[in-house]
Amino acid sequence: MNLGDKLNEIIEEGKRGDNRGLSFGDIPNLAKAIPLIQRGKIITILGGTGSGKSTLGINHFGFEPFMDYYRNYRSNPNYVFRWFINSLEMDLKMLITRLASYILMRDYGLSISVVAMMGMNGESIPPDIEELIKVEISPTLNELSQYVEITHKVTSAQVERKLYDFYGQHGTIMRDKHAEVTGYTTDKFIFVLVTHDHVALTSGDGSKKSKIDELSSMEIEMKNLFGTTFINLQQLNRGESDITKLTKMDNPKPYLSEAKDSGDLIDASDVVIMLFIPYRFSLNVYMDIDIAATPLGLKDAYRALFVEKNRSGKTGYVHCAFYGMAGLFRQIPDNLTDKIKLKIRNAQPFWR
Numbered sequence: 001m002n003l004g005d006k007l008n009e010i011i012e013e014g015k016r017g018d019n020r021g022l023s024f025g026d027i028p029n030l031a032k033a034i035p036l037i038q039r040g041k042i043i044t045i046l047g048g049t050g051s052g053k054s055t056l057g058i059n060h061f062g063f064e065p066f067m068d069y070y071r072n073y074r075s076n077p078n079y080v081f082r083w084f085i086n087s088l089e090m091d092l093k094m095l096i097t098r099l100a101s102y103i104l105m106r107d108y109g110l111s112i113s114v115v116a117m118m119g120m121n122g123e124s125i126p127p128d129i130e131e132l133i134k135v136e137i138s139p140t141l142n143e144l145s146q147y148v149e150i151t152h153k154v155t156s157a158q159v160e161r162k163l164y165d166f167y168g169q170h171g172t173i174m175r176d177k178h179a180e181v182t183g184y185t186t187d188k189f190i191f192v193l194v195t196h197d198h199v200a201l202t203s204g205d206g207s208k209k210s211k212i213d214e215l216s217s218m219e220i221e222m223k224n225l226f227g228t229t230f231i232n233l234q235q236l237n238r239g240e241s242d243i244t245k246l247t248k249m250d251n252p253k254p255y256l257s258e259a260k261d262s263g264d265l266i267d268a269s270d271v272v273i274m275l276f277i278p279y280r281f282s283l284n285v286y287m288d289i290d291i292a293a294t295p296l297g298l299k300d301a302y303r304a305l306f307v308e309k310n311r312s313g314k315t316g317y318v319h320c321a322f323y324g325m326a327g328l329f330r331q332i333p334d335n336l337t338d339k340i341k342l343k344i345r346n347a348q349p350f351w352r
Contacts (some may be wrong), residue, residue, distance in 0.1 A: 001183060022065035022191065025106075027331050033307045033314040034271060037065050040189055042219050042268055044199075046236045046259055047275035052303060054197055055327030056275070057233040058095070059084070059102045066144060069191065080170055080190045083148045087197040092150055093118075098197050098327055099144075100137050105326030110133070113325045118213040120196055156202060156211070156218040161192065166192065167226050194219075195231045199265060214264035220268050232269070234262055252281060253317075256308050272309035278302065287334070289319060303329065 013019050021036025037043070043061065047053035066083055073079040085095070096112045104110040115121050124130075125191045139318060151162075167173065169187025196202065202211050215232075222228040236258055254274040259266055266272060284292040291302045298321055305318045319332040 002192060014197040022068040024060045025064040025329075027060070027305075027318060027320065027329060028314045029318045029331055030305060030307070033310055033316060034073070036299070037061060037193075037229060038312075039229055041102070041270045042223060042225050043271045043273070044232040044262075044265055044269040045273045046234050046254070046262075048280075049237050050303050050324075051236075051275040051277055051348075052324060052327070052329065053233050053235075053275055053322075054090075055098070056273075056305075056329055057195060057231050058090075059099065059171070059327045060329060062193060063099055063102070065191075065193060066147060069141075069147075070140075070143060076189075078188045080188050081147055081192075082166060082190075083193045083195070083342045084159070084162065085148065085150045085195045085197065086152075086154055087150065087195075088152055088201070090197065091152075095148075095150060099141060100133060101136050101326045102328055103140070103326045104129070104133075105323055107136075111323070111325055131344045137326065141170070156215045159215075160218050160222065162221050162274045163192065163194070163226065163228060181225065190227070191218075192226065193231065194222075194226045194228060197233045199232045199234045200263070209263045216268040231297060232265060233264065234259065236274070239324050252276075252278065252283075253304070254306055254308065257285075266309070269305065269309060274306045276304040276306060276307050278304065287319070298332075302332075305329075 010019070021038040024030075024034070025036055045053045045057050045061070062085070066081065069079070069081040073081070085342055094114070095164055097117045101112055101114050101117060104112050110129060112125055116123060116125055139316065141155050164173065166183060167190065170188050170190055173181060173185055174183040174185065176182050196215070199215060202215050219230045223230070236254070256266055256272065277300065278286040279291055279302060284290065286302070286304070289302070291298050301322050303320045303322045305320055307315045307317070309315065320329045321332055322329055
């Protein structure tokens with residue numbers, strides 16, 4: 001096909017909505033940098049312990065895309081969606097209780113922790129909330145069960161084989177006479193989301209770096225061949241020198257150079273999001289926001305979401321409140337941030 005004809009075909013696909021991505025939820029200013037989660041992207045989320053990287057990756061960058069698909073595309077027989085989760089820490093019970101807690105906070109403003117929902121503290125949730133869960137939330141999770149698969153202790157090669165099997169069911173994997181893969185054809189729109197939680201815990205032989213490099217190589221191959229989208233969640237382990245440097249800054253921010261244990265992952269990623277908690281550096285005011293005394297009373301619940309790398313859009317930051325009990329991120333209202341004038345390095349608020 002001529003390149004001009006291919007361009008016309010791409011434009012027609014866009015007009016039909018074939019190239020539309022899926023939503024990650026209600027974080028409007030982040031959507032100005034990452035409008036939607038697209039097919040064929042590698043997104044890496046970095047954060048320290050307790051920063052909310054897993055809940056951002058699973059709730060906002062996993063469950064929300066499913067809900068977008070379910071509301072808008074499930075009736076289309078040519079649209080195929082699947083969500084694979086590779087985690088050493090989370091089983092199905094933990095996933096569904098976390099998502100239920102998330103939905104209760106997001107849709108009803110009810111704060112019910114996973115601990116309370118599972119009765120781990122010896123208490124039962126109120127009967128009216130239990131009824132709400134049965135009537136409104138359980139049916140949604142029943143639908144999700146048809147589209148999600150959780151695996152544990154799998155290697156990059158095993159993930160690759162699983163993807164080959166899945167795509168092979170919905171199209172044709174072309175090979176040459178030496179059985180080398182040369183391409184893929186399908187008459188369907190296939191959106192496969194793979195969440196790695198956490199990247200450094202990927203199973204396999206060799207060092208942590210070699211396993212991450214192997215994972216990165218596999219993701220690039222699957223992204224280019226099938227259009228698979230990967231959400232990588234990675235622990236950010238700061239050394240003493242990193243902490244000292246951040247402490248000395250007036251308005252500290254995370255740096256990609258802090259991701260020392262990420263191997264080739266940062267280079268492979270199309271988007272890198274870094275979560276930052278300034279209150280942990282004894283900062284009561286951050287970028288003109290009084291974290292300790294705002295009407296929201298944020299303190300340790302304030303998160304700055306920095307998009308430090310974005311091949312297809314802007315970089316910058318978003319001010320968020322993190323409801324850790326429910327795993328929900330909410331953008332801080334603009335009226336609390338519209339007077340921000342401070343510029344830190346090259347990062348700018350997305351709404352500027």
